[in-house]
Amino acid sequence: MTGAWSFMAEHQSEILGATLEHVELVLIAMAAAILIGVPLGMLIVRKAKLRALALGIAGIFQTIPSLALFGFLIPIPFIGGIGKRTAIVALTLYALLPILRNTYVGLTEIDPAVLESAEAMGMTQTQILFRVRFPLGLAVILAGVRTATIITIGVATIAAAIGAGGLGTFIFRGVALVNDSLLLAGAIPAALLAILADFLLGRLERRLRVT
Amino acid sequence: MTTAEKNLIEFRGVSWNANGAAEAAIINDVSLEVPRGSTVVLLGRSGSGKTTLLKLINGMHWPSKGDVLVDGRATREWDAIRLRRGIGYVIQEAGLFPHFTVAENVALVPVLENWPREKIAARVKEMLQLVGLEPGEFAGRRPRELSGGQRQRVGVARALAADPPILLMDEPFGALDPVTRAELQREFKALARRLGKTIVLVTHDLREALLLASHIILLEKGRVAASAGPEDFLRLQHPEVLAFAASLDVTGGAA
Numbered sequence: 001m002t003g004a005w006s007f008m009a010e011h012q013s014e015i016l017g018a019t020l021e022h023v024e025l026v027l028i029a030m031a032a033a034i035l036i037g038v039p040l041g042m043l044i045v046r047k048a049k050l051r052a053l054a055l056g057i058a059g060i061f062q063t064i065p066s067l068a069l070f071g072f073l074i075p076i077p078f079i080g081g082i083g084k085r086t087a088i089v090a091l092t093l094y095a096l097l098p099i100l101r102n103t104y105v106g107l108t109e110i111d112p113a114v115l116e117s118a119e120a121m122g123m124t125q126t127q128i129l130f131r132v133r134f135p136l137g138l139a140v141i142l143a144g145v146r147t148a149t150i151i152t153i154g155v156a157t158i159a160a161a162i163g164a165g166g167l168g169t170f171i172f173r174g175v176a177l178v179n180d181s182l183l184l185a186g187a188i189p190a191a192l193l194a195i196l197a198d199f200l201l202g203r204l205e206r207r208l209r210v211t
Numbered sequence: 212m213t214t215a216e217k218n219l220i221e222f223r224g225v226s227w228n229a230n231g232a233a234e235a236a237i238i239n240d241v242s243l244e245v246p247r248g249s250t251v252v253l254l255g256r257s258g259s260g261k262t263t264l265l266k267l268i269n270g271m272h273w274p275s276k277g278d279v280l281v282d283g284r285a286t287r288e289w290d291a292i293r294l295r296r297g298i299g300y301v302i303q304e305a306g307l308f309p310h311f312t313v314a315e316n317v318a319l320v321p322v323l324e325n326w327p328r329e330k331i332a333a334r335v336k337e338m339l340q341l342v343g344l345e346p347g348e349f350a351g352r353r354p355r356e357l358s359g360g361q362r363q364r365v366g367v368a369r370a371l372a373a374d375p376p377i378l379l380m381d382e383p384f385g386a387l388d389p390v391t392r393a394e395l396q397r398e399f400k401a402l403a404r405r406l407g408k409t410i411v412l413v414t415h416d417l418r419e420a421l422l423l424a425s426h427i428i429l430l431e432k433g434r435v436a437a438s439a440g441p442e443d444f445l446r447l448q449h450p451e452v453l454a455f456a457a458s459l460d461v462t463g464g465a466a
Contacts, residue, residue: 117306120269120379121320121369122295135310210310211355 007181022166029091041103087164102144106137215283220245224277255430299370
C-alpha cells in the first residue's frame with residue numbers, strides 16, 4: 001500500500017487528468033441517458049404497448065456484459081469506432097434502464113386518491129403529468145439517476161479498453177503489468193468518485209421527497 | 212317547469228358494466244332525480260354501486276346504457292374537462308395534493324380556469340374562513356401538517372372554490388373519529404343550506420344519511436332498492452331498509 005501512495009503522489013497530475021476525463025465521460029453519458037430516459041418514462045405512463053417494449057429493450061442492454069457491449073459497438077458505423085464517442089454511447093445505454101424504470105415507477109406509484117381528485121377536479125392528463133405526477137415522483141426519478149451514476153462511474157473504467165481514456169487506463173495497465181500501485185491509482189479515485197456521487201445525489205433526493 | 216329546470220342531475224335507465232375493472236360494481240337500470248338545491252344521499256353497503264353512480268355524474272365513468280343528464284344535457288355530450296370543472300368533488304381522506312400548500316390546494320380549479328391572481332387570493336381566504344380554518348394560520352401549511360378533520364375541511368374548501376353548482380361527496384367524513392365526524396356533519400349541514408348547492412353524497416352510514424339528506428336513495432347490488440325523504444325512510448318495509456335500520460339499534464336487538 002505504501003508503494004501505491006507514493007506512486008499516486010508522484011503521478012498526481014496524470015491521475016488528476018484521467019479523473020477529469022473519467023468525470024467527463026460519466027457526465028456526458030448521464031446527461032444523454034436522462035434526456036432520453038426521463039421523457040421516455042413520461043411517455044410510457046399512458047402507453048402500455050410502448051412501455052413493455054421500452055422497458056424490455058433497456059433491460060436487454062443491462063444484461064449484456066459491459067466489456068462485450070463496448071466491443072459490439074466498435075464496428076457500428078457513425079456511433080462506433082475506437083474512442084470516447086463509442087464509450088459514451090455504451091455508457092448511455094447502460095444508464096438508461098435504472099432511469100427509465102424509476103421514472104415510470106415514480107410517475108405511476110402515486111396515492112390513487114390524489115390522482116382521483118386531480119382527475120375529478122378537471123385536470124387534463126398533461127396537467128396531471130406535469131403538476132402532480134412529476135413533482136411527486138421526482139425523488140424516485142432521482143434515485144434512478146443516483147443508481148445509474150454509480151453504475152456508470154464503475155463501468156466507465158472499462159471504456160479504457162476501447163481507447164476512451166479515463167481512470168480505467170491505470171487499471172488496465174496495472175492488470176497487464178501485474179502492478180498493484182498502477183491498479184490502485186485507477187481504482188481508488190474511481191471508488192471515491194462513486195462515493196461522492198452517491199452522497200451528493202442522496203442528499204438532493206431526500207430534499208425532494210414529498211411526504 | 213321542465214325536468215331540466217327542476218332537476219340538475221337526472222339518471223335515465225342507466226346501466227354500467229366494468230369492462231375489465233373487475234372490482235367496480237355493476238349498475239343496473241338506475242333512474243333517479245336530483246332536484247336543484249337538494250342534498251341527495253346515496254346509501255348502501257360496500258359494493259352496492261354508490262361510488263360508481265357518483266363517477267357517472269362527473270364523467271369519470273360513462274353509461275353503457277341510458278343517459279346521465281347534467282343541467283339537461285347527457286354527460287357524453289359534455290366536454291369531460293368542462294363538466295368536471297363545474298362539479299366539486301370531495302372524497303374520503305380528501306385526496307389533497309401533498310406537494311401543495313393548503314392555499315394552493317384550494318386554488319386548484321381557479322388556477323386551472325386562469326382566474327386573475329388577486330381574485331384567487333381573495334377566494335382562497337374566503338373559502339378557508341367558510342370551512343372554519345383561519346387563513347393566516349393554515350394557508351401556508353402542507354396537508355401532512357393538518358389533522359384528518361382539517362384536511363377534510365380543506366377538501367370541502369377546494370371543491371367549493373370555483374363556485375360549482377354541484378358538489379359530489381364520496382364518504383367525506385368516513386375516515387374521521389366519531390366526535391370530529393359529528394362536528395363536521397353539523398357544520399356541513401348548515402353550510403349546505405346556506406350555499407344552496409346541489410349535493411350528491413355517498414355513505415354507508417344511515418345516521419349520516421338521516422341527518423344530511425333531503426332525499427335518501429338506498430342502493431342494493433347496483434339497483435335502487437328504496438327511495439324516500441329522511442322523515443319517511445325508516446317506515447319503509449323493504450328488507451334492505453330494515454337491515455340498515457337494525458344497524459342503528461345499539462342494543463343489538465337483544466331486547
